[in-house]
Amino acid sequence: MSEARGFSPVDGAAPKRLRVPAGDAQPLPVSDLTLMSRELDSEDSASRPLRPARSGTGSRPSRQTLRALDGLNFFLADVQTGVGPFLAIYLAGYHWNEERVGLALMVGGIAGILAQTPAGGVVDSLRAKRALVGAAVAAVAAGALLTALLPSFWPVLAAQVLIGGTSSVFIPAICAMSLGIVGRAGFDARQGRNQTFNSAGNVTAAVSMGLLGYFLSNRSVFFFVVVLAVPTILMLLRIRPEEIDHQVARGKSAGEESAGEQTGQAESVGVLLKDRRLVIFLICAVMFHFANAAMLPLLGELLARGQGRSSMLFMSACVVTTQLVITGLASWSGRSAGTWGRKPLLLIAFGALPVRGVLYTLTSNTALLVAIQILDGIGAGIFGVVSVLVIADLTRGTGRFNLTLGAITTAVGIGAALSQGIAGSIVHHLGARAGFLFLAAVASAAFAILYVFMPETGSSRATESRFPT
Secondary structure, three states: OOOOOOOOOHHHOOOOEOOOOOOOOOOOEHHHHHHHHHHHHHHHOOOOOOOOOOOOOOOOOOHHHHHHHHHHHHHHHHHHHHOOOOHHHHHHOOOOOHHHHHHHHHHHHHHHHHHHHHHHHHHHHOOOHHHHHHHHHHHHHHHHHHHHHOOOHHHHHHHHHHHHHHHHHHHHHHHHHHHHHHHHHHHHHHHHHHHHHHHHHHHHHHHHHHHHHHHOOOHHHHHHHHHHHHHHHHHHHOOOHHHOOHHHHOOOOOOOOOHHHHHOOOOOHHHHHHOHHHHHHHHHHHHHHHHHHOHHHHHHHHHHOOOOOHHHHHHHHHHHHHHHHHHHHHHHHHHHHHHOOHHHHHHHHHHHHHHHHHHHOOOOOHHHHHHOHHHHHHHHHHHHHHHHHHHHHHOOOOOOHHHHHHHHHHHHHHHHHHHHHHHHHHHHHHOHHHHHHHHHHHHHHHHHHHHHHOOOOOOOOOOOOOOOO
């Protein structure tokens, strides 16, 4: 089955046929009647949901695999959080100046951007996706350990290259495994659930690492990342590999081979430009992240003015507020994407961004500035879920889902990096108000392009499955 998960045959027995007394109608298998009965029951009663059969094999994803996928998203967020926001604070404690800290962060960012598209291609072509994620987790842990033990220039740069390059496989690999496990019919809800557990992990990590850094030392944060790699890999091992349909995981229909597999040639990124919808979405996504990426750092500068040491607490409050909203919203976004459609939800996410930028210019009250971060959670929560679903829609049947996801993530990363420099220059010459209004203007343009030119990509058949994902 290529687009939706079916149900396993009843007891594996051959279907028995009923006698039809008259007419030209064909006899109907008993198993078909049972199937229709189950479908009707699933609509009438949500209290007894059935798990979808895995495409191509007839088996159902086990509770163990689904729960392990939850845990993987949670702990993986913890691992990734620890090597980013705390690095600058940690290195400053070893008398690194701003230029050297910025260079270390830039090197890690560039490594991540350069690795995104190849990482997507590797995920598409490699069946051992669990092993790939496990190796990347081990590499991130090794980079964190190297940073903790040798906080000098070249070891830290090497660690940042290692972390930035290997962590690029996480997003496409997790999306691919999720799609291969639950199938297209369950992917909307599954992606929302992934984002929910990821955000919950971010909140837990931010609080835990903040407390460790405060009560123990900044170095303890990086040792904590190494410790967290253990439960992350354990969750990964609990995912049953036989329940991952690798053709579905790469955007193909079950049992099909991509052109690259048939000819032995690598997939070409240039094929992305042939789909006008994909190009439009790429433009919108880059503009969204260009407008979004610099807003929180600019807000941090506002909060730091006259606040002294408490500015770090206010920034933590901003991050936690955003992640809590994402945690509560992500699962709903996944479910609603199948009934509302992708475009209405994306318009909500894109519409929240310019409003947020303008509101920052209207108040200097710390509590209100933190509260405005609710809009950040709305935008990021919806976009993080629905953008992946749009890419899955547009690459259906191509076998290029993860390659495309990696390429778009690369473009988005470039846009986010440019945002920091351009917005920072505007703020330096014209002030924070001008910077926020500039970002709000870019966000408004992205909203207009999405509204006018981007079509709905979701299937006309609502994804109403109530199966557990």
